[in-house]
Amino acid sequence: MRTTSPFGSRRRSAVVLAAAAALAxxxxxxxxxxxxxxxxxxxxxxSASATTGVITIRDPWVKAADRGMxxxxxxxxxxxxxxxxxxxxxxxxxxMELHEMTMKxxxxxxxxxxxxxxxxAKSTHALEPxxxxxxxxxxxxxxxxxxxxxxxxxxxxxxTQQFTAVAKPFTGAQESYAPGHGEPMPGMSATPEMSMSPxx
Numbered sequence: 506m507r508t509t510s511p512f513g514s515r516r517r518s519a520v521v522l523a524a525a526a527a528l529a530x531x532x533x534x535x536x537x538x539x540x541x542x543x544x545x546x547x548x549x550x551x552s553a554s555a556t557t558g559v560i561t562i563r564d565p566w567v568k569a570a571d572r573g574m575x576x577x578x579x580x581x582x583x584x585x586x587x588x589x590x591x592x593x594x595x596x597x598x599x600x601m602e603l604h605e606m607t608m609k610x611x612x613x614x615x616x617x618x619x620x621x622x623x624x625x626a627k628s629t630h631a632l633e634p635x636x637x638x639x640x641x642x643x644x645x646x647x648x649x650x651x652x653x654x655x656x657x658x659x660x661x662x663x664x665t666q667q668f669t670a671v672a673k674p675f676t677g678a679q680e681s682y683a684p685g686h687g688e689p690m691p692g693m694s695a696t697p698e699m700s701m702s703p704x705x
Contacts, residue, residue, distance in 0.1 A: 558666045559658070560589055560624055565670035567641075568634075569650045576604070577639040577656060577670050578632045583624040590661035592621040596654055599641035606635055615640075621661065634675075650674045 565579035577596075583589045594601045603618040613635070622637055624630040632638050639656065641648075648654065653669045660666075 559660050559664050560584075560591075560666065562668045563629075565656075565668055567648060567654055567670045567672045569648050569652075569672040569674045570641075570644055571647045572644060575599075575641045575644060575648060576634070577641065577654070578634065579668075579670065581622070581624045581630045581632065583626060583628055583630075585626055587626050589624045589626075590621045591624065591658055592661050593659045594639045595657045595659070596641065598646060598648065598654060599644045601656075602640045602642060603637070604640040605637050648672045 561582040561584065563580040563582055565577065567577045568575045577594070581591070591603065594603060603622055604615050605618040606613050606615055608614075609616075618637060622630060622632075630637070650672050652672045654672065655667055655669050658666045658668070
């Protein structure tokens with residue numbers, strides 16, 4: 506009896522352990538399902554919070570640059586019933602200005618956007634090469650392809666909003682400054698390269 510009893514208890518222990526393992530696996534699978542639904546929830550919340558900001562920024566990107574000037578682009582979406590005016594932008598790697606392209610003396614030149622950028626009610630406003638854009642005037646460090654920069658937008662009512670944009674490499678058309686505006690700093694070109702469209 507003494508020799509069989511330990512084996513019997515061992516068998517019972519093995520059965521109990523196997524059952525416990527099965528229950529643990531089922532529980533883990535249940536937690537996995539619960540986790541996957543809970544991980545989708547924050548994504549939905551993040552998406553909702555993005556649309557409850559002043560505006561939504563679609564497909565933001567920055568032209569990669571080793572030094573000097575570069576720019577950020579994207580589509581500004583205003584879902585409100587009233588116009589929104591963007592008055593300034595800021596990032597830690599460079600002073601910034603809101604810029605536009607305009608005709609001066611028969612050629613396209615870049616200059617500060619007077620009065621800010623207005624995003625009409627229930628409308629979009631494109632920031633793109635050859636048009637309005639967020640100009641980084643003098644990057645303190647290289648902005649390399651694949652890196653993300655954080656920007657803070659300020660609006661006419663004093664509200665602010667942040668977004669991040671990924672840097673991409675491009676080459677493109679030359680854009681020059683309007684006379685008397687944005688004099689280049691030492692070592693900077695007055696005609697920064699700006700592409701007319703993002704690289705695929």
